[in-house]
Amino acid sequence: MMQGTEPPSTLPALLRSVVAARGPHDAVAMAAETLSYDELDRRTARMACALLALGAGKGARIALMAPDGVLWITTFLASLRIGALVSVVSTLCTPPELAHILRHSDAQIFIGVRGFLRHDYVRTLTAALPGLETQPAEGLRIPAAPYLRSVWLDDADGLGWARSIDALLARADAPAAPDAELLAAVEAEVAPSDDAVIVYTSGSTSAPKAVVHTQGNVTRHPRELSRYFLLKPGDRMLPQLPAFWLGGMVMALQTLSVGATLVYPASPEIEVVVDTIRQLGVNRVNSWGDPLVRLRQAAAARGVDIDRIVGLGPFRDAAGELIPPPLQVNMLGMSETFAAHSAEPLDHRLPDDKAGSSGRTVGGFERRVVDPETGAPTPPGQVGELQLRGGALMSGLYKVDSRQVFTPDGFYPTSDLVRLDADGHLYFVARRGDMIKTKAANVSRLEVEAALRPLPGVELPIVVGLPDPELGQRVVAAVVPATGATLNEDALKAALREVLSSFKVPREIVFIGHEDVPRTATGKLRLFELADMIAARIAARRTAG
Known part of the structure; x- marks a missing residue:
């Protein structure tokens, strides 16, 4: 955590703190370019002023659809600097999924890329929004996304209904553009309680849930989790989970919150990721499941010493000894809690009698386990449904009455069936519902x-x-x-x-x-x-x- 009298509770305050402490050091590294923290500050300030010039401000609905990289991170941070509400959109989205997100999130501004890998997002957008092709570049009027007013792409050549991101950024350079003084005044009005991010995740119905997190959650919880991930300012972290998924977003924010370097490959293809690890000095990887297995195999085959890269090789305790898999902590979290709510540090070796534990509570969450039918608290060690309150719990689900989301005393029923022992260790058992x-x-x-x-x-x-x-x-x-x-x-x-x-x-x-x-x-x-x-x-x- 960056030093200071009061821990930052908004993204503008966090960015000021880390830039002051780590200005000339690498913030974001890619094969094509590297940004220092000073340059990240300048890039995000320019985008923030461009958005202000466009008419965006606190609460503006911005949809962001881009792969991991400089465009994604600068647009995301710039939007939060002015207090906008950002909907992060998966680059895997199909037209029906994108249509739902743009309509449901009340998106006013869409910022994204024209294509990535095999995906043609011009085709996706026009299929999602009937009539888009006949619209002007600004002042869109589309019943399928009634609040959407403009689309900005990295390449808008030949598209009458979109403009380029370069044209958007040029608004920050115009004579009457918002200046540094106005941006600072805007940032001063961003509050920890302001909604900041909407993450769409599959829910208990056929439509995805829209989980909303505040500036306070986005700023404080990643910094808290960085202690459990043992992140240090000198680390160079490559998150393999994309930033449009909450796990990748939180790891990016963890990395930046401690002044470390966020490393992004040009694509998620395994050979490209391995090349990036080798070329850009990666010493930390954050991944999980099948992608981690494939990356580990590919890196070892290319001669990478995976044991020297935390998260790629086997986990070791504070003494450097290998931790047997049953005694490794399996952190437990969800989109609604902005990643882990239960954890132990990565180098923590669980006691033999705690094998399989997800750890103790993190970041001020209150946990209780109840009978899923009656709601009555269960004794320690008995299986029941996990309910959570406090910490980095979401502010709610977008467009859903809070009474349908939280219990009368403010707990969120997670549908996770767990055991909680007398020492506060949580053990995941199963999902109660349909996830x-x-x-x-x-x-x-x-x-x-x-x-x-x-x-x-x-x-x-x-x-x-x-x-x-x-x-x-x-x-x-x-x-x-x-x-x-x-x-x-x-x-x-x-x-x-x-x-x-x-x-x-x-x-x-x-x-x-x-x-x-x-x-x-x-x-x-x-x-x-x-x-x-x-x-x-x-x-x-x-x-x-």
Whole structure:
């Protein structure tokens, strides 16, 4: 944490603090360019003034859709400097997903890239927003996104409805543009309680939840977590999780909050990531699950000493001894808590009697475990639903009455089934509801079912998560075909890829009859029995095959 009499509680204050302490040191490093903290301050100030010139200010709704890199981080920080509310949009978004986010978030300004890897975002935008192609570059009027007024892309050549980001930045250089004095005055009015970020994450319904976090959460909690991740100013951290997912965003903020260097590869392709590690002196990696396994293998094959890179090699305790996997802390968090709410430092070796623990409370969270049916507190060691209050808990869900989100005394029911022992160690057991955790992302089974249901020949889709040693959980589905229909697994997957991000598409689909669906006496699905049945069918198919 940067030294000071009062820890910063807004992004403008945090940036001032870290720039004062680390000005000439590397803040963001990429193969193409490196920004010092002084330059990061200048770049974000210019973008902030450009946004002010455009008419944005406190509470302005800005949608940001770009890969990790200088554009993403400078736009994100600049937006928070003026008190705007930023919706971070996945570069994996399909047109229906993007249409929902832009409409639901009340986005007024869209800032993004024209394309990335195989994605053409001009095509995505025009498919998401019918009529966009006939609109002027500013003063958009689109019923599908009624608040949207302008689109700014890194390359707007040939597009009548968008303008370039260079043209946006030029507004900061105009004679009557907002100056440093006005920007400072704007920043002084940004408060810790101001909403800052909307993160869209799969929820308990077919539509994604819109989790809202405040300036205080965005500023204070990453700095608190940096102590658990043992981050130091001299570190060069490469987060493999993208910044549009909360895990990547929080790690970026952790890194900047301590004055370390945030390293971004030009693309997430494994060979590019390994090259970046080698070329830019990376000594820290933050990753999880399948991406980490593949990166570790690729780096070792290229001669990288993975044991010298924290997060890539095996974890060691404070004495330098390897920590056996059962005694490594598995931090537990969620989008609603701005990452971990329970943790121990990375170099902490759990006592033998705490194996499997996610650790103790972090950053002022209050935790209680209750009977999921009655709401009564459970004794220590007994499984129940985790409820949370305080700390970096979200301010709410966008456009949802707080009474539908929090208990009357302010706790958030997480739907996580856990045990909490007498020493305050938390043990994750399972998800109560319909969430599937795969590749560090949350997927709602109901969202995937909603995408399957209208496909030709599908009568009843049922989606579940199966345990997977690399992914955490694997998304799979069982489908009851309509009478007389013949379905093809590959064809269904291809259709789903048109409306769902790739990580939400089931890895396997099996076909069953209504008589195969296990139900309770009242007709409810027995999901655990169904998951076992799907797993058995997949195993039999592989054996036969």
